[in-house]
Amino acid sequence: MYGGFWDNLKNAFRYNNNSLYKLIAINLLVFVAVLVLRIVLSFSGAENVYRTLLSYLMMPADLGQFIQQPWTILSYMFLHEGIFHILFNMLFLYWFGLLLMEYLGSRKLANIYILGGISGALLYVLMYNVSPMFAEVLPAAKMLGASAGVYAIVVAAATLSPNSEFRLPIIGPVKIKYIAIFYVFIAFANSAGNNAGGELAHLGGAAMGFWYVYQLRKGNDWGKPVQAIGQFFESLFSPKRKIKVTYKKKYTKETQNSNYSTSSKSSTTPSYSSTTDATQEEIDDILDKIAERGYEALSKEEKRKLFEFSKK
Numbered sequence: 155m156y157g158g159f160w161d162n163l164k165n166a167f168r169y170n171n172n173s174l175y176k177l178i179a180i181n182l183l184v185f186v187a188v189l190v191l192r193i194v195l196s197f198s199g200a201e202n203v204y205r206t207l208l209s210y211l212m213m214p215a216d217l218g219q220f221i222q223q224p225w226t227i228l229s230y231m232f233l234h235e236g237i238f239h240i241l242f243n244m245l246f247l248y249w250f251g252l253l254l255m256e257y258l259g260s261r262k263l264a265n266i267y268i269l270g271g272i273s274g275a276l277l278y279v280l281m282y283n284v285s286p287m288f289a290e291v292l293p294a295a296k297m298l299g300a301s302a303g304v305y306a307i308v309v310a311a312a313t314l315s316p317n318s319e320f321r322l323p324i325i326g327p328v329k330i331k332y333i334a335i336f337y338v339f340i341a342f343a344n345s346a347g348n349n350a351g352g353e354l355a356h357l358g359g360a361a362m363g364f365w366y367v368y369q370l371r372k373g374n375d376w377g378k379p380v381q382a383i384g385q386f387f388e389s390l391f392s393p394k395r396k397i398k399v400t401y402k403k404k405y406t407k408e409t410q411n412s413n414y415s416t417s418s419k420s421s422t423t424p425s426y427s428s429t430t431d432a433t434q435e436e437i438d439d440i441l442d443k444i445a446e447r448g449y450e451a452l453s454k455e456e457k458r459k460l461f462e463f464s465k466k
Contacts, residue, residue, distance in 0.1 A: 159248075173264035174251040178244055181300055185234045192235075208233075208298075213275050215282035215295035215351060231271035233298040243300045249320065250304075250311040250330070257314055258370075259441040261434070263307070264384060265377025266366050270306020270359035277358030278351050287346070297351050302359030305341070309334050309363030334360075370442070 163182075166175040188208070195204040213230035214220050220227070234240035247267075254263045278297055282288040288295065311318075312334035319327040341356035369376055440456050452460070 171260040173260040174248070174255050177264065177267055178247060181232050181234065181240060181244060184232045185240050188233065188235065209296060212296035212298045213278065215279055215288070215297070216292055217279060217283050220279060227272055227275045228268075230275065230298050231300050231303050234300070235298070239299060243304050247300065247304045247307055250308045253311045253315060253318060253330070254307060257444060259438065261381050261384065261438060262377060262441070265380045266306050266310045266363060267303040268380050269366060269377060270362045271300070271303035273306070273362035274302025274355030274358035278355045281354050282351065288350070295351055297355060299352065301352060302355040305337070305356045305359035306363035306366070308337055309360040310367050313364050313367040375442070
C-alpha cells in the first residue's frame with residue numbers, strides 16, 4: 155500500500171483502492187461513537203434510550219421487523235459493543251484481507267465483505283423464522299458485528315490461495331486452508347449454542363466467501379452490483395485522476411546505426427514520456443486475469459499498468 159498500517163488507517167479515506175483500511179476505519183469509528191454514546195447515556199440515567207437507538211441499527215431476526223428496518227442488513231455489519239469482539243474481527247479482517255487485496259484488488263475485497271455480511275444476515279433471518287428451536291426468542295432476537303463479512307474474507311482467501319501460510323505464535327507456519335477449516339468448524343459446532351444466531355451468520359458469510367471465488371474463477375463476478383454502487387458514491391466525492399507514465403524506448407542495432415548515421419554527435423538513448431489513463435475497469439480485468447491464470451500470464455503492458463496504478 156502507501157505506508158505502514160497506522161499511516162494507511164489514518165489516511166484511509168484519502169487514498170483510492172484502499173478498501174481494507176476503509177472497512178477497518180469505519181468499524182473502529184462506529185465502535186468509538188457507540189461506546190461514547192453508551193457511556194454518556196448511562197451516566198445520564200438513559201441507558202434504555204441507548205438500547206432503543208442501538209436496536210435500530212442491529213439486524214432483527216423477525217422478518218416483520220426487518221421489513222420495517224431494511225437498512226439494518228448493512229448497518230449491523232459495522233456495529234460492535236465488546237472490545238474483544240471488534241479486536242478479533244479486525245485482526246482477521248486485516249490478516250486475510252491483505253492477501254485478498256494482493257490477489258483480487260481493493261474493490262473485490264469490499265464486495266466479498268459486503269456480500270458476506272448480507273448472506274450471513276439472510277441465513278440468520280431464514281433459520282430463525284423456519285426452525286422451531288428459535289420460536290420463543292424470535293421476536294426479541296437481534297444481531298450485530300462484522301463476523302459474517304470477516305468469515306467471508308477468511309474463506310475467500312483460503313479458497314483463492316489455500317497453501318499460503320501464516321506464522322502463528324507457538325505453532326509456527328500454518329497453511330491458511332487449515333485456519334479457515336478450523337474457523338468454520340467452530341462456528342458450526344456452536345450453531346446450536348447460546349450464540350446460535352451469530353454462528354449461523356458466520357456460516358452464511360463463509361459460504362459466500364467460497365462461492366464468490368468459485369464463481370470468479372468461472373468468469374462470474376457476483377460483486378458487480380455492490381461495486382457499481384460503490385463506484386457511484388466514489389464518483390460523487392473523488393475526481394478522476396490521470397496516471398503519467400514515463401519510460402525509455404528500446405533500440406535495436408538497426409535503429410542505433412540509423413541514429414549514428416543521422417547524427418554522429420548523439421550517442422545516448424533518447425527517452426520520451428506519454429500520458430495514459432488506466433481506468434478502474436482495466437485494472438479489474440487485469441486482477442481477474444491474475445486470479446484465474448496467475449501474475450505471469452500478464453503481458454508487459456498489463457504489468458506496467460498494474461504497477462503504475464498501484465503508485466496512485
